[in-house]
Amino acid sequence: MxxxxxxxxxxxxxxxxxxxxxxxxxxxxxxxxxxFSSGESSLMAHDEGLYAWRSRFMIDKGDWIHPWSTPHHKTPGPYWLVASSYTLFGISEASGRLPSMITGTLSVLLLYEIGKILLGKKIAWLAAAILSVEILWLQYCRLGTPDVPMIFLVLLAIWSLLKAELHPKYRFAWCFLVGLSFGLGFLVRSFMIVLPIIALLPYLLKEHRRHRHLANPMLYLGFVVGLIPTFVWLWLSWLRYGNASFGQLINFVVKLGSGERGNNGLEFYFWNLPVKAFPWFFLSLLGLALLIRRPIPRHQLILVGYPLILFAELSLFSTRLSHYSLSLYPFIALFAAFGLNWLGKIYQDVQTRHGASLKKIPRNLSYAFGILGVLLFVAGIVAFIWGNAEVRKYATLALASGVGWLILPLVWIGRYRFGKKFLTSHYWLAGWLVPAWISLAVAGSSGLIGDYNPDVKAFIQQPTIAQVLHSSPINFVDTRGKTDVLLKFYTPLHGKRVQQVSQLPTSGYAWVSVEQAANLSQPHRVLGTVQKVSLIQLLNN
Incomplete structure (x- = not known):
């Protein structure tokens, strides 16, 4: 497009x-x-809220090394990124998400550069465009979490490996950048950076005689330089906490690998990826099959081997979550672009050299997504007429998506039923990209992407609540879970954190679980309640 x-x-x-x-x-x-946004934004709990709060806590404490009373279980890279953005642009959801937005945009450009080397300019551009409209990818580009910054560093390393091959004169500089990227990756995502390193080993080892990357000393120097911020942080933490600083990092990884999360078994990514990367995942299977059938010389172990090994690693790792698979999404986009480009050639030459069965594929896909468009459009009308205000957000999305997915069959019909020969494969390819872009634009504009807890944000913006929050310390009593994470970020002045109201002074304000608030005998006034947590004012007898 x-x-x-x-x-x-x-x-x-x-x-x-x-x-x-x-x-x-x-x-x-x-x-x-x-x-694109609805004009309002609110944090997603649990992960984004935690990173937002911990980064703010560093600034509030004036301590970017060890503001916590106990050794921390994660490396501080993501907190430093978000805290730096807070320092430059003020504390807000937008500034907390800015590092992911920047690295997400750079990742799209890097994927184009990688694809250009491996598959050519056209497929490279198509892959970068597809990555931009993969819903889970775009969602995490708009979240203040470390996932996208880490993927940016991995893509930077892969691009540098390829550039070192293309420009051997500058291989020392490129290999230094490879090592630096992986070293900084540890700062950003701790031991999770080990998974992409392992996935690249077959390429590094089997192709070593050709590219000699592992014999380049600058690769290791860059890795050590990239690790320096982590080493400094660990040393300063060790001075305060002793060996527990190292133990917490290792114990966290052991804990993640010791049990499943949410009963997500070995099959988790086999169904989660098709759902979260629809429709690109299915096109990527086509592209993958084509690439396996006709391997790319010299780089098959990066283009195909790397994502397949990474997929196996993620599946075997016992903690399986949707966002852990984000590292696969750039390669899903590459495969999908390759498959879609192949289909585009069949669309263009449907009456000439392709077999009868192949000729039907673009036509059948066009009609199938046309039917999907009609179903979405009808569902949107029904939801818009009979749904409430919240449902109408999704109704608008369904209407826009439904209209968008009608482009594919209309392009096909225009060319092969009405003889409009100007409707070339470029228009047909656009018929895949435009509906996805429109859908995500509507999702962002309606707040479905970016405004995840509007009730909490609306509550704290009430004039009476906002005045209390900005003028008095607020204690936390028996608050847990995602709501607690959000309230910690949105409460400017923190008081004590206790389990019982009786542990607090006889006056002041506190966030209290509704269970405790209902059974509270001490004189108090409830100022409001949100997500089963009440803001109360304790009154003197």
Missing amino acids: LYKLQFLHPIKGVTGFLRAFPHVSLLIWILPLLV
Whole structure:
């Protein structure tokens, strides 16, 4: 679609400019999706709220090394990123999410560069465009978590490995960047960075005689330099906590690997990826099959071997969560782009050299997604008429998606039923990208992406509540779970944290679970309740 704007064929001057600068068209493609919002934003609990609160706690304490009373179980890279953004732009959801937005955008551009080396410019642009509209990827590009920054560092390392092969004259600099990326990856995501390193080992070992990366001393120097911030943090933590500083990091990984989360078994990613990466996952299977059938010379172990090994590692690791699979999404996009480009050639030449069975694939897919579009459109109308305000958000999304997915069959019908030969494969490929882009734009504009706990945000913005929160310390009594995480971030002045109200002074304010508030004998006044937590004022007898 926006690849050199060739899908739409607008003014030649604009098209020529974007042909010369494909990165510009990718920025035009992804940046609106990152900034579209309903005008309100609120944190997602649990993970984003934790990173937001801990980063704020560092600033409040004035201690970026060990603000906690006990040794911490994660490396501080993500907290430093978010805290730095807070320092520059103020404490807010938007500033907390800015590091992920920036690294997500850079990751899209890096995927284009990687794809250009491996598969050519057209497929590379298509892959970068697809990554931008993978819903889970876009969602985490708009969350203040370390997942996307780590993936950016991994893609930077892979790109640097490829550049070291292409430009042996500068291989020392490129290999230094590889090592630096993985070293900083440990700071950002702790031991999780080990998984992509292991997945790259077959390429590094089997192809060693050709590229000689493992014999390059700058690779190891870069890794050590990248580890320096982590070493400094560990040393300063050791001075305060002793050996427990190292123990907490290791124990956390052991704990993650010792049991399943939410009964997510070995089959988890086999169904989760198709759902979260729809429809690109199914196109990626086609692309993967084509690439296995016709391997890419020299780089098959990066293009195919790396994601398959990483998938196996993630599946075998006992803690299986959707966002752990985000490292696979750039390669899902690459495979999907390869498969979609192959289908586009069949669409273009349907009446010439392809077999009868292959000719039907683009047609059947066009009609199938046309039917999906009709179903979504009808469901949206029903929900819009009979649903409440919350349901109507999804109704708007269904209506927009339904209309969007009608593009595919209309392009097919226009070319092969009405003879509109100008409807080339570029338009058909755009028929895949545009509906996904429209759907995500509507989801962002309606708050479905970005405004995850509007009730909490609305509650704390009430004038009477906001006045109390900004003028008095608020104690926390028996608050737990996701609501507790959110309230810790949205409460500017913290008091004590206790299990019983009796442990507090006889006056002041406190967040109290509704169970304790209901059985409280001490004189008090309930100022309001949100998500089973009440803000109360303790009164003197």
